[in-house]
Structure formats: structure tokens, C-alpha cells
Amino acid sequence: MTEDILTADRPAAEPESPGDTPVWSLNLQLLHRSTLHSAENRAAARAAALSWLASSAAMRAAMRRQPLLDSAYDGAPFEVDAEGVIARATAAPSGKFWHFMAEHADPRAQKESNQRAPLRWRLEIVVADNGDCDLLGTRLSCLTAFPFIPVSTPGVHKDFIAGHSLIDGDAHVANAPQMVTGHESYERLLKRLLSPSRQMPLVVVSGTGDHRAGREFLIEPDRLGRTLQGLAHVVALPADFWNSLRRDIGPRLGVSHGAVRVFQPGVARGDDNNGHWVYGRNGMGTTPDQKKFGNTLYHRLRIAALRSTEFVDSWPQLEAFGDARSAPAGVLSTLKRLFSRSQRG
Structure with missing residues (x-):
């Protein structure tokens, strides 16, 4: 029996109307092991993420207002909060875990003719030492009343695939x-x-x-x-x-x-x-x-x-790699404030 892929697939949870309350919806998760298990490999992955931050059209104005310090490229925590953009990085003191999040508005949402456009987008990137390999992952979420907004593999994850020897099984x-x-x-x-x-x-x-x-x-x-x-x-x-x-x-x-x-x-x-x-x-x-x-x-x-709940729950968390309280207190309190604000949309 064959299926018609162009007509058969329908999301299970369509909203009742465009007036439904927007919520944060996870739209994509990619997580792979890297056989290039080294501090240099993780540093290169972090650099790829920060390169995206500096080159993204949605982030450019914010980065001009708040340029990154050199320490950010060494894996240190940082924050950017300017021009409607929120970006932050958290890290385990051991250096074995680095989590990056960038959030910005979708300019299409300002156009009345595009009611299905998300209000905001959030990109997360994780770089972690998993003991016998490195873990590299990306996530895309959006603030929307319409689940399953079309997305594609982010450019930064394409960089991971091209240059970091990612594997699935063997x-x-x-x-x-x-x-x-x-x-x-x-x-x-x-x-x-x-x-x-x-x-x-x-x-x-x-x-x-x-x-x-x-x-x-x-x-x-x-x-x-x-x-x-x-x-x-x-x-x-x-x-x-x-x-x-x-x-x-x-x-x-x-x-x-x-x-x-x-x-x-x-x-x-x-x-x-x-x-x-x-x-x-x-x-x-x-x-x-x-x-x-x-x-x-x-x-x-x-x-x-x-x-798959098991797959979504496989996303690495900081607690498994180090104590979050070891990061600078000022940074953590600011991050908590930013996270609360982003949850409110």
C-alpha cells in the first residue's frame, strides 16, 4: 500500500482559529554524537554558533549595541538584551557543557496579511562532552497559535554535519x-x-x-x-x-x-x-x-x-554536567529574568 505524501500528512493539533492564544512550541530538535571528541572540537562548534549570531540579519543590530567579549568565544557565559533580541549562553564550570539561546521577533508577524507567522523564534544550541564523544544539537521553537510552522535544518547544524564528524549509531x-x-x-x-x-x-x-x-x-x-x-x-x-x-x-x-x-x-x-x-x-x-x-x-x-517523549527528553541539561550555581551570580540572576520574560512572550 502506498501513500500520497503530498496530501496524506496533516498535523494532529490544528488551532481552532487565528485568535487562539500563542504558546511556545518546539518545532525541531536535532541531536547527534561527534566522534571528534576534544576540547578543540567543542570550541569550533561554539565558534560556529557565535558566527551565526554575528551574521544573522535578525541579530545584527543587537550585536552592534552589545558586542560579545572575547571570553564568550572561550565558552564563558554571556548575555545580550538589545533591539528586541535576547541571546545568552550558560556553561558548566567544568567546561563540559555549553548551552546557547537566541530569541527574536519574526518581522512577518507585523504584517496583517500574514496571520500565521510566529510572533517570536528561539534557537537553542548545545555543545557537550558526553564522556566518550561530544554531543552537538540544535532546537527551534516559536511563539505561535499555529503548531508545526514549516522549518528546515538550521545553517549552524549544517556546519556541524559538514565539519564535526557526526554519527548515528555506527x-x-x-x-x-x-x-x-x-x-x-x-x-x-x-x-x-x-x-x-x-x-x-x-x-x-x-x-x-x-x-x-x-x-x-x-x-x-x-x-x-x-x-x-x-x-x-x-x-x-x-x-x-x-x-x-x-x-x-x-x-x-x-x-x-x-x-x-x-x-x-x-x-x-x-x-x-x-x-x-x-x-x-x-x-x-x-x-x-x-x-x-x-x-x-x-x-x-x-x-x-x-x-516521541523519549527523544525530546534526550536533550542534554546543564544539571547533568555541572552545578549551575557555580556560574557568576549576576549572570544567573539576569538569565532567570530573561527566561521569565521570554516565557511571557
């Missing part, structure tokens, strides 16, 4: 698809697919069997890999390997003729297809809208992740 998190081209790459796909330590969905884009230029895949694997980076693995499976996959994992989990299947974590040989979404030619058509397909699949994957 597989690298990539910004491009794995291309199955022969026996060795097929075995890597099978190993990743069946790995009990995999936590991200794995999206297999099957070939059409038409080897003419531009027709081998209905959905472009490269484009989908860029869109889903950080949220799912993407693998391109040519027609020559349809039967191999069907043989090795069971006929009910096969994927072929241009279809796209999302394999959730915990796949075992012989499983049925419950929960492992498949989107076929009937739903996508012969010339699917590439951008719409990718964005809609991203939307569905992130909502599924956020509905």
Missing part, C-alpha cells in the same frame, strides 16, 4: 545520499538499515529502471539528501538492487519502480510494513514536485520525532 550523518553502486555499498546499506543502534529514519529512493538521463529516479536523491540532512539518512537504490533488498529484508519491505520508503529505526528481517512509510508513483505522479516532496517529507519526519 553510521555517519551526511548532507548527501549514499549511492548504492555495487556489492560493497549495498552491504553498507544493509548494515545501516538493520543496525540496532540506528536512531534516525533511513529513506531509500529506488530507481525507476529507466536508465535514460534524468529518468533513473523519480525523486532526486541529491536534492532529498540536502533537504533531509540531520533528520534522516538518504540512500539511492538503483533498479539492479531491487531484488537484493527484497530478498535480504523480506518482500513486504521491498521498494522499487521509483518508490520511496522510510525505514524507521528497529527494522528486522521479515518485518511487515507497518510504520515504514512508502510513497509510490501513483501518489507522486510521473513528474513530482521535487521541492514540495522533500519539504513535506521533512515536515512529517520532524513531527514524528517530536511526538
Whole structure:
């Protein structure tokens, strides 16, 4: 059975009317391990976050009013409160945990014609030493009456993927698809697919069997890999390997003729297809809208992740890495004030 991804997915909790009271809503959470386990790796991740702060159009005026001290780049706590922007960093005295938060208004919300625009956005970044690896994560939340506002992988997390050797289980998190081209790459796909330590969905884009230029895949694997980076693995499976996959994992989990299947974590040989979404030619058509397909699949994957309480609760907290009271008292009292203000919106 196939689904039409362009029409099937609907958020479970739509507001009753645009007048509903805005609330803070978590819209995206990405959290990965980094094999580059070192103080230098964590410093580079913090620098990437602060580089975003300095370059963001929404933050620029505030940063001119309150430039960061050099100590901020060394992992010290700081705060910025200017031009409608709130930004702060907290850190464990041990240096093993750094949490960054930046919050600003959405200029679109000032336009009467755009009632669905969020009132405010909040970006959080965490950089932590988890003992045997580093943890790098980003979160996006917004103040809105409309849940599940469209988002994409933040640029700072794309930097983490490109330069910090992020892994999911025993597989690298990539910004491009794995291309199955022969026996060795097929075995890597099978190993990743069946790995009990995999936590991200794995999206297999099957070939059409038409080897003419531009027709081998209905959905472009490269484009989908860029869109889903950080949220799912993407693998391109040519027609020559349809039967191999069907043989090795069971006929009910096969994927072929241009279809796209999302394999959730915990796949075992012989499983049925419950929960492992498949989107076929009937739903996508012969010339699917590439951008719409990718964005809609991203939307569905992130909502599924956020509905997992275990996943949301895996976000690292300062208390697990050090005593928050060890930070300067003035900074902490100011942070408490800023947090209370931001909660009020």
C-alpha cells in the first residue's frame, strides 16, 4: 500500500482559529554524537554558533549595541538584551557543557496579511562532552497559535554535519545520499538499515529502471539528501538492487519502480510494513514536485520525532554536567529574568 505524501500528512493539533492564544512550541530538535571528541572540537562548534549570531540579519543590530567579549568565544557565559533580541549562553564550570539561546521577533508577524507567522523564534544550541564523544544539537521553537510552522535544518547544524564528524549509531550523518553502486555499498546499506543502534529514519529512493538521463529516479536523491540532512539518512537504490533488498529484508519491505520508503529505526528481517512509510508513483505522479516532496517529507519526519517523549527528553541539561550555581551570580540572576520574560512572550 502506498501513500500520497503530498496530501496524506496533516498535523494532529490544528488551532481552532487565528485568535487562539500563542504558546511556545518546539518545532525541531536535532541531536547527534561527534566522534571528534576534544576540547578543540567543542570550541569550533561554539565558534560556529557565535558566527551565526554575528551574521544573522535578525541579530545584527543587537550585536552592534552589545558586542560579545572575547571570553564568550572561550565558552564563558554571556548575555545580550538589545533591539528586541535576547541571546545568552550558560556553561558548566567544568567546561563540559555549553548551552546557547537566541530569541527574536519574526518581522512577518507585523504584517496583517500574514496571520500565521510566529510572533517570536528561539534557537537553542548545545555543545557537550558526553564522556566518550561530544554531543552537538540544535532546537527551534516559536511563539505561535499555529503548531508545526514549516522549518528546515538550521545553517549552524549544517556546519556541524559538514565539519564535526557526526554519527548515528555506527553510521555517519551526511548532507548527501549514499549511492548504492555495487556489492560493497549495498552491504553498507544493509548494515545501516538493520543496525540496532540506528536512531534516525533511513529513506531509500529506488530507481525507476529507466536508465535514460534524468529518468533513473523519480525523486532526486541529491536534492532529498540536502533537504533531509540531520533528520534522516538518504540512500539511492538503483533498479539492479531491487531484488537484493527484497530478498535480504523480506518482500513486504521491498521498494522499487521509483518508490520511496522510510525505514524507521528497529527494522528486522521479515518485518511487515507497518510504520515504514512508502510513497509510490501513483501518489507522486510521473513528474513530482521535487521541492514540495522533500519539504513535506521533512515536515512529517520532524513531527514524528517530536511526538516521541523519549527523544525530546534526550536533550542534554546543564544539571547533568555541572552545578549551575557555580556560574557568576549576576549572570544567573539576569538569565532567570530573561527566561521569565521570554516565557511571557
